[in-house]
Amino acid sequence: MNRNLVLIFTLILITSFGCFHAVQKKLELPGQDRIVLDQLVIHTDFALPRKHRLLGELTGLRKNIANQLDLPTSDEPINIYLFENADSYHQYMAIHHPHFPNRRAFFLKSDTTLEVYAYWGERIAEDLRHEVSHGYLHAVVPNLPIWFDEGLAEYFEVPIGFHGRSQPHIELLAKLLKTGQWKPDLARLEDLRYADEMSQVDYAESWLWIHYLLENGKGMRAFVVDQVHQLRENGEAKSLSGTLVENGITSQNAIEHLQHIGNNQ
Ligand SMILES: [Zn+2]
Incomplete structure (x- = not known):
């Protein structure tokens, strides 16, 4: 084999191993x-x-x-x-x-x-x-219902000090409410079982209910705390929408909360 041919062959080998290694590396979990x-x-x-x-x-x-x-x-x-x-x-x-x-x-x-x-x-x-x-x-907490789990995660993803306020969720829900394309319905959210059933609006509405209960300043945090404690102790919890209705809290309260926080930027 002439010298140039050997060089080319070696370069191809090095390049091939280089690529192979790079592909392998991308398929592994980070761990260095x-x-x-x-x-x-x-x-x-x-x-x-x-x-x-x-x-x-x-x-x-x-x-x-x-x-x-x-x-x-x-x-x-x-x-x-x-x-x-x-x-x-x-x-x-x-x-x-x-x-x-x-x-x-x-x-x-x-x-x-x-x-x-x-x-x-x-x-x-x-x-x-x-x-x-x-x-x-x-x-x-075991067995978190999907809407509750996502509503809490959407609330806690907001940097500390902003009281869980999500401007994108407020704007999306306010726009849909105004055009008659959405209104809050917690019982509907409670029927969702899997993450892939949750639309962007469902994420936003789940956030709204959690934000309303944790941030409206009327002592409703207890409803959320009671849910997580029921789940923690029994692996299941009474329907939160049912509990809220029993306490006179309806979709209208969630709408008013949305309008209130939308007006207080
Ligand atoms: Zn999530």
């Missing part, structure tokens, strides 16, 4: 670095400062949720697999969880594990606050 913060175990393949303020927010969220809902904290690890970018995250998810809808982040729970998958992008802070909230909640 590990940061442990209370319950959180964060796995990354990139340099994430150990005192990054987002990590401080996530550990603070644990106490915030426990305080707001009168819940104990758990020491069960929540493993967060934090991909460096959207490409590596989507490639991993396409191979390992091909049936999952195309989303920026996921929370996964099994009998023995609590896991979050996400990537470092523009909305990573809100994504992690949301998914890690699921982790903190599921560590201490």
Whole structure:
């Protein structure tokens, strides 16, 4: 074999191994670095400062949720697999969880594990606050109804100090209400069983009910606390919509709350 041919062959081999290695790497979970913060175990393949303020927010969220809902904290690890970018995250998810809808982040729970998958992008802070909230909640409360679970996660994904106020949800619901395309119906939300049944409007309405009960200043936090305590003790809870109706709280109250917070920006 002449010398040039050998060189080309060697280069092809090196290139092939290089590509093979790169593809293999993208299909694995991040795991070169590990940061442990209370319950959180964060796995990354990139340099994430150990005192990054987002990590401080996530550990603070644990106490915030426990305080707001009168819940104990758990020491069960929540493993967060934090991909460096959207490409590596989507490639991993396409191979390992091909049936999952195309989303920026996921929370996964099994009998023995609590896991979050996400990537470092523009909305990573809100994504992690949301998914890690699921982790903190599921560590201490079993069988959370889907609307309740998502409503709480949407509330707690808002940075601390904003009282769970979500401007995008307010604007979406106000617009649909005005055009007669939506009105609150908690009993309908309670009938939803699976995450893929939840539309964007359902997420927003779930958030609205939680925000109304936790933030209207009329002592209704007790209804939410009672739900999580029933679930925690019995694995099931009485219908919250039924309890609210018994206490004279209807869809009209949720509408008035939406209008009130919409007017107080
Ligand atoms: Zn969620």
